[in-house]
Amino acid sequence: NAGVTQTPKFQVLKTGQSMTLQCAQDMNHEYMSWYRQDPGMGLRLIHYSVGAGITDQGEVPNGYNVSRSTTEDFPLRLLSAAPSQTSVYFCASSLREGGETQYFGPGTRLLVL
């Protein structure tokens, strides 16, 4: 199993540009989520999904869109990048119920100029 994979590893954007951060998992997990990690603020939940076709907002959803058309993939879209979105983004997945340990991807480091 590859686990949770994220692409790209690093990206530089200019203010106003859009892009999609990719996340995929091969563990047949129903639950997938996106976090951003900023210095001194820990991880904050952006969006999450409990299955294909079902998504919901987390703590900091503004400026981000998600969709879940398959169990495996959960892309995060930045509609119009802003410097405040400079961060490290992590995708995670787990089983929806039971002892659902979360598995994290390696992260995408995003710099918005």
Added chain:
Amino acid sequence: KQEVTQIPAALSVPEGENLVLNCSFTDSAIYNLQWFRQDPGKGLTSLLLIQSSQREQTSGRLNASLDKSSGRSTLYIAASQPGDSATYLCAVRRSGTYKYIFGTGTRLKVLA
């Protein structure tokens, strides 16, 4: 609103010492609590998960306890090693939701 606090923010100990990391949360209505380890520039690795009905979980030199009524969890690391140096984060999942709230972490350095 659920808030998760981890104190201290940083800790430096000599090799071989037993140590305790703390995690506090404001709302006791949690579904579970999870401890993670994060190495610099890497993703998070799950260490222990405690369901709300459990009091503790153990894995090797690690033991995590949960006291919902007081809103506290501790991660006990026995006989610390330099390889234990990392940032340790706790996260709580609120009851009735799929939302996880993370603490800001404790940065641990174990000196050889």
